[in-house]
Amino acid sequence: MIFFSSTLAEPQYFSTIEKVLFVALILTSFVLFWQRFGPILNKILKSKKDVDFHLFPAGRRVWDFFWEVLCQAKVIRERPLPGIAHAFVFWGFCAFAIVTLNHVAVGLGSGFLNPASLIGRFYFYFAAAFAVACAAGIIGLFVRRFLVRPRWLGKDLSYGSGMVALLILVLMVTYLAAFFVADADPVTRVLWWVHTLALLIFLPLIPHTKHLHLVLSPATVFLSRGGFSQIPPLAGDEDFGLVAGTDLTQLVSLQAYSCVECGRCTEHCPANNTGKILNPKEIILGVRNYLNDLGPASQEPLLGKYNSQQAVFQCTTCGACEFQCPVGIEHLPILIGLRRGAVNTGAWEDNHGAKLFLALERGSNALGMSAMERDKFIQKQQFPIFDGTQEYCLWLGCMGGYDPKGREIIADFARVMNYLGTSYGVMRKEKCTGDPVRRLGNDLLFQQLAEANLELLAQNKVKKIVSICPHCVRTIQEDWKEFGTPPEIEHHSEFLARYADKLPKQKAAGTEPAEKIVYHDPCYLGRYRNVYEEPRAVASLAGDVIEAPRSHERSFCCGAGGGLVFLGEETGERVSHVRAQELAATGATTVGTACPFCNTMFRDALASSGEAAPRLMDIAQLTARGLPQDGSKLNGSMTA
Amino acid sequence: MKIVVAIKQVPERDAQVHIDASGRWIEESDLQYAMNESDAYALEEALQLKEKHSGEVVVVSVGPERVGSTIREALAKGADRGIHIECDDLNKRDVLGVARLLAAALKPESPDLILTGLQSDDLGYGQTGVIVGELLGLPHASLILHVEKTEAGLTVKRELEEGWFQTIELPTPAVLTIQSGGNKLRYATLMGIKRAKTKEVRLVTAVELNVESTPVVSLENITLPQKQKSTQMLPGTAKEAAAALVEKLKFEVRVI
C-alpha cells in the first residue's frame, strides 16, 4: 500500500530568490483580486441602506447559513447530481483551507502542519479524500457545462468557468500527486510551484468571474430578508420603488453580484418557458451590469438599457425563481420593486393595467363590477352577514364575490361549513385585498385597499377569516402587516383538512374505479405558504390523488398571478395551456384546484383543448359533492 | 394655454344609497365619494392638451370639505392648482346657483378654455357647463369627445345619436362639456399624490364670491327606482311560442 505509507511531500528549503518571487506573486495576486473586488464591495456598501433590515433575531439566519451554505442542502435537493458534485467541490474547498494556509507557510519557511506527525498525516489524508471527491465533482460539472450544456446555462460558453474548473483540477491533482513523491525529489518542487501558481491565478479570477459567489454568497444567504417574496416598505416621500441606481439597496446590490449564473431560476420560470422575453437570471444580471457601468449613485432609469419594462411585467410572481435560487437571491422584491418604480411614477402605460387600477380607484373589486352584484349574490345564497357573533368571517374575495365559477366554489364551501355547523358570516363592504395591485407595484392603491379593509375588519371585530383564495390569504396575512394587524386567516384547504375525519368519504366501494384526481399546487398556497399536504388530504376524500410531473415546490404556475390575469393576451404560448395539458396528460379524470384564479385559467385552457378534457373542481366542490343530498347536518339536525 | 376644469364629487359608483329622513336628499354620512366620471374625462382632455401645448390646468370644485380629496386627486393626476369653492348647502342650490358660483370664481382666472363633464353621475342635469358659458358670455359646445387646438381656436368632435359625429370649430375662450370615453384615463400614482401635497388649493366661499343661494328650483322628494320585473309565460307549441316572442321583441320591447 504505497498510498497509505507515504506522506505528503514538501520541498524542504527555498532559496532567497524563490522566497522573494513567492512573496511578490502573492502580493500581485492580492492586488489583482482587490482591484476588482474593492470596487464591487464599494458599490454594494455605497448602495442605499435597507430600512427594514434587522440582523436579529439571527436564529433563522444561522440556520439558513448552516443548511444552505454548509450543508449545501438546497443545491443538492433541487438538482441532485450537479448538486452533489458542487457540494463535493465546496466541502473540498473547506477542507482545503488549512492545507492552503500550510502550503503558503511552507513557502515562507514556517509550515505548521508536519506531514509526518499524527495530526498532519491524518489531516492531509482527510483533505486528500476531499480532493478526490472535489476533482471528480469538478470534472462532472465541467462535462455538464461544456458537453451536456443545458439550455438554462445560456447560449454562450463561459470560458472563465472552464478556466476555473481547470485550475481547481490542477490544485487537486498537484496536491494528490505529492503523496507519491519524496521530499527531496525535484518533482516535489515542481508540484509545489504549480500548485502555488494555480492558487495565485485562481484568487484574482474569483471577482472577475461568476466565482465571485465564493466570497459573496455565504453573506447573501446569511443576510437575506427571509420570508418569501418579502416586499420592503417604501422609505419616505421620495421612495417610489426601484426607479434608478439610487434606489438600489445594499441587499439588492449584494444579491446582484452574488448570482452564479446557474440558471435554475430561468429553468423553472413559467414565463421564460412559454416564450416570453422575461428571464429572471438576466434580470439579476441586468442589475449587476447597471451597477458595473453606472454604479449606485446613478439617476439613469433601471428599466431601459439594462432591463426591459416589458419583461418585468411578464412575471406571474409565481416565485419559482426565488424558491430555487441557491445563493439566496430574492427575485420578487426586485421584480416587484422594478414594477413599483414604473407604476408609482406613472411610467408604465398599459391599457389593461390602467383599466384595473381605475376599477379599483373607483370601485371595490378587481373585476370592475358593481357592488350591487355582490349583494345580490349574498342574498341569493342567503349567506349570514358577519355581526361579531360568528366564529369566522368568510372572505369572498373578488373571485368568490363576482366570478361565476368562484361563486360556485364559495357556495359549496359554505355548504360544507353549514354541514359542519361552523358559524360564519360575510361582510357586505369587503373590498379587493389589493393582491393584483400589490404585485403590479401600485403602492397607492394597495395602501388604500389594505387600510380600508383593515378598518372594516376592526369595526366588525373580526378575529378569524377563512378564504378560498390563496392570494387573499397571503395578501391579508403578510402584505397588510405594513399598515396594521390583520386578523388570523386560513385557507379553506387548511380548514377542511382539520375536519377531514368528519367529512364524508366518497371512494366508490367496489365496482366503479375510483376517481383519479390530479391536484395542482397553486403558487400562493405552496411556495408562498408551504401548504402542500392539506389540500391533498381533502381531495383524497373524493378519490385517488395522483401527482403531475411538476408538483409541490416545483409546481408550474397557471399564469394568473402577479395581476397578469387582468392584463389581456400573453405573447408566446399561454402558461395556462402548458400547465393544463400537463395535468390532463396524467390521465386524471379530474383536475383538483385550490385557487379560484387557477380554476378560471384552467377552465378556459381545458375548454379549448377539446376532446375528453378532465373535469375541473375546487377541493371545496369535491368535498361538497359528498354531502348528504337532503341537507342534513353532521350532528343529524336538518338545515333550515 | 390656460385651461380650467370644473369637477364634481359624487357618491362612488358602488355606493349603497339610502334616502334621508327629509325625503329630499340621500343619507350622506356613510357614503364614499369619487370624481364624477365625465369630469375625469374632461380633466384627462385638459392634461393631454397641456402636454401637447404647455400651459396650466386649474381645477375648480364646489362643495363641502370632503370635496378637497377629489381636488387632490385631480392635482395628483397632473393639474397644477385647485380652487375649492366651499359650500355646505350644495343641495339647496339649483343648477343655476352652482353655475353662478363657478362663473364667479372662473371670471378672474380668464382662462383660454373651460372644460367640464357632460353631466353629473348623481343629479344628471347636464346643464352646469352650458350655463357657465352663458353667464360668462362665452361660446360653448356639449357632448365633446375630442378637442384639437388650431391657429384660429378649436376644432372639436361632438357625438350625436346613433354613431353620428359632428366636427365644429369655435374660437377661444370657450366652454366645452366632455363626454365620457373619448380618451383613456390615466391612473393615479403614488408620486402624483406626493407631489400634489405641495400644490396650491385656494379656498373661497360663496360670500366672498358674492353669490347668494336662493334657489329658483326646489327639490320636492326623491325615490329609489322601483324594481319592475314581470315574467310572462308564452303558451303554445315551441313554434307558436317563438313566433309570439319575436312579435314581442319587435313591437313591445323594440330590440329587433
Ligand code: SF4
Ligand atoms: S416569479 Fe415566476 S414568472 Fe416571475 S420571474 Fe420568477 S419564475 Fe419567472
Ligand code: SF4
Ligand atoms: S439568480 Fe440565483 S438561480 Fe438565477 S442564475 Fe443567479 S444564482 Fe442561479
